[in-house]
Amino acid sequence: MRRISSLTRVAVGVASLALAATACGGTSSDSSSSDSSESKGGKGLAIAYDVGGKGDQSFNDAAYAGLEKAKKEFGYQTADIEPTDGETDADKEQRLVSLAKQGYNPVVGVGFAYGPALEAAAKKYPKTSFGIVDSVVEGDNVASLVFAEQEASYLAGVAAAKATKTNTVGFVGGVDIPLIHKFEAGYTQGVKDTKPGVKVLSQYLTQTAEEGGFSSPDKGKAAAEGQLEKNADVIYQAAGLSGQGVIEAAAKKKVWAIGVDSDQYKQEALAAYKDYILTSALKDVGGAVYSLAKSVEDGKPLTGVQTFDLKVDGVGLADSNPKMGEIAGLTDAVAKAKASIIDGTIKVKTE
Known part of the structure; x- marks a missing residue:
């Protein structure tokens, strides 16, 4: 070993x-x-x-x-x-x-x-x-x-639960593989621990990377549109380049998207949608x-x-969007969850 x-x-x-x-x-x-x-x-x-x-x-x-x-x-x-x-x-x-x-x-x-x-x-x-x-x-x-990744995703789930008004949130994964399951597992647990009555919609774009799950914004946009039709008002994506389509779809409906890996609120290519990027699950x-x-x-x-x-601090949750602070209880809930994960009070699932 x-x-x-x-x-x-x-x-x-x-x-x-x-x-x-x-x-x-x-x-x-x-x-x-x-x-x-x-x-x-x-x-x-x-x-x-x-x-x-x-x-x-x-x-x-x-x-x-x-x-x-x-x-x-x-x-x-x-x-x-x-x-x-x-x-x-x-x-x-x-x-x-x-x-x-x-x-x-x-x-x-x-x-x-x-x-x-x-x-x-x-x-x-x-x-x-x-x-x-x-x-x-x-x-x-x-x-x-x-x-x-599951730890940062848990914090994203906490934020989503605090931000949703419809009590329905979404998750879009690029490819249906164990790595991306970690994102979904942490996110779902964070949502449910924070607000048990919230429904989590989940969809994977492809079964393999070769099918374009991480590289097709059009696939991400279509998946997000389907979740929006089912009343989701916060969608978290772990889908690489495909995630840009998720963010675009959410912004056009004027609801929240949650980015991944980098602080996508700060990305120049996504500037047109930044007001609707609530936060991002960071992966350094x-x-x-x-x-x-x-x-x-x-x-x-x-x-x-x-x-x-x-x-x-190898993973975390971005706080660049000042609108996070306008959502009642969100900042405190994220800080409390982070401390509890670090001290072991919260055990975050990977599957």
Whole structure:
């Protein structure tokens, strides 16, 4: 059994970085700091994006924020590579191997889908540090960066229960997999613990990521519209790029949406809908990515399972929208729930 540890607060604050990314394809690398890069010894952090790529205003962009922080602090060359449609594990492995072969260190696969590919690449390049987000991969040179998504989702459920006027709220998951079940489980528990009479509608967009569950705003919009027709007035989405469609549908009906992973109230691409983004369940993917990069830079690479939870501010709930404070009891209820989760009074379900 490998050691399971919680990261220290070195990760805190990365989630608040401004995410100015825009969608693009292919490979992106930075050479503007080449002089500094050479003095520091060459290439540093590289990330390979999950489905949806850079510009999703959520999961992938949070990882990019960590890369940008590392690049600025350590002054080395970085790289970030987009996924391709219909790619195989072999394609992912080739991408990771290419980055390691070029000398990037660490190399991070953003998303559980990189599991088999990253395990294979790490064996081929034992002197390179690898990281994977949202999955556990064995290897002496691998750091598995995992999160207590259910805890942040519980807080989102508390907020939804306090905000609903119809006593019906919704959840839209991108893909019907155990990872997203954690979001739903925590959210539903938070709603029910706060206001038992509230009905929770739930829908998953697809059974597999290849079907577009994390990358199809139109699917998210259609699912949200169905829940709105059933009287939901708060909808929480854990659906990657598809979540933008959920937010759009909620805003057009002038009801609440709850974002995920990044503080979506602050996202430029979602500015037209921000007044209806009540809050977001935060997941400090950027902090995880940065922490791994810092550990490599310090000569003490992280390995094993690294867990981000409420105790280390690895997950949380955004409070950027001032309208949260106008809803009776919401702020106090969230604060109380957070304290109870941290001290163990509340045990949050994962399924």
